[in-house]
Amino acid sequence: MYEILAFDDLTSLILAMLSVALVGLAKGGLGGAMAIMGMATLSLIVPPVQAAGILLPILLAMDAVSLWSWWKSWDVRLIRTMLPGALVGVAIGWATAAYVTDGVIRLIVGLIALLFIIRWVTAGKAARATAQPHNPVAAAIWSTISGYTSFVAHAGGPPYQIYTVPLRLPPKIFTGTSVAVFSIINFVKVIPYFALGQFDTQNLATSAALLPVALLATLAGVAIVKRLRAEVFYPIMYTMLFLLSVKLIWDGSRSVWGI
Template sequence: MTPLLSDPAFYLAAIPAVLLVGLSKGGFGGAMALLGVPMLSLVVSPVQAAAILLPILIVMDIVSLWAWRGYMDRRTLSIMLPGALMGIAIGWATAAIVTEGHVRLIVGLVTLAFFLRWAFEKIAGNVRIASQSRPRGTFWGAVAGFTSFVAHAGGPPYQVYALPLGQDPRLYTGTSVVFFAIVNAVKLVPYFALGQFDRSNLTASLILIPLAPLATLAGVWVIKRMKPTVFYPFMYVMVLIVSLKLIHDGVFDLMGW
């Protein structure tokens, strides 16, 4: 057993991280998922944390796909997925020059502006339901693919496009599950090519994987029982938390704190 896997501190950080990410994967939005890598980074490097979590994310995606089967908007996926694949390719090509701090800060600021616009519309009683748009969907899909590859932060760009569509909560969640299952599966190829996986990291992933289905199904159970009048305000609050977390992490990364 490697020193990492025999260190109790690793499990004190890794177990809560996996549980939070699993709840998020079940449908709770990206706020808790964003805590996964930083929490695990308390005991390993951020790059190693991301590599350990990615196979676990794949397992969570499989569980989510089963739990949300039958809930999928093909129109949203057909619009956003081609852009996402382009975004992943750009992230792979620029992996050596793009900093995670810049990506997190920019995505955080855009997401905060998105939340503030919704909040002002909500206060004014004029929340608009957006229609599908291939140019907008392709753009935000590309941003989601890029930020997911570079910083595991693809959720906010996806939400910027998909939340204003005002879909039934189960349809929205099921579609996002399919979207990110495909994105994470595609990311495996460049992650292997960049040497992100080794025996120690994969062993750590295997030890933690049994927690993945339990946490994911718990998230599914709660979201399936939420009414739209509760779901959408909840999701927008999650968007606000995500934006503030990304801005915080981006500033700290860039300042070297």
């Protein structure tokens, strides 16, 4: 049964199903921390680069479900603002991936996200509840970083959220916009990942085997988010971003300093 897959025992299959379920819940709108945890779980079974190759076709399928679920529930202005920088970041990541380790990128992104959370916690209640205005310069910076880290470390969520969460969009619009932006980013990443040889028969067979779990989890995430009020949604987003920052700092530190 397992010969054509990237793992060869039932325990690995269960862990792989758990990993794509976490990614699916994240794709449904429950935050990037679950996606990173899912990626980390899958990396326990196969090498990280192979895990990324297995997940990308699944991500594309989940993107299709998420786009259908959140169709037109997005901020067109925000998409236009964030997408150019994100695509530039993907291009930079492709060009420089051989020179920068995943560990360094994860550590930097984790520290930035943690500082962002600290700033939010120390701000007054009124400041936390006040929507921040658009800032084209900040949007260009964070979207470029998001596209770059999405390519080299599958950690595009924190930089993106650092800019978009303080805008305090309605939960449905926030989620729909995130889905639209990262769907395009993932589609663009197909070309470089194909060039890296990550779409071989074994990886694609593994992706196909795990796809039903991923799609069901995505729909579950959508159903949960659509029932959340803004005063509940945003504390969850900040909490998930905090968990994500801790995970990234831990992984990056282990890679850089061998902790």
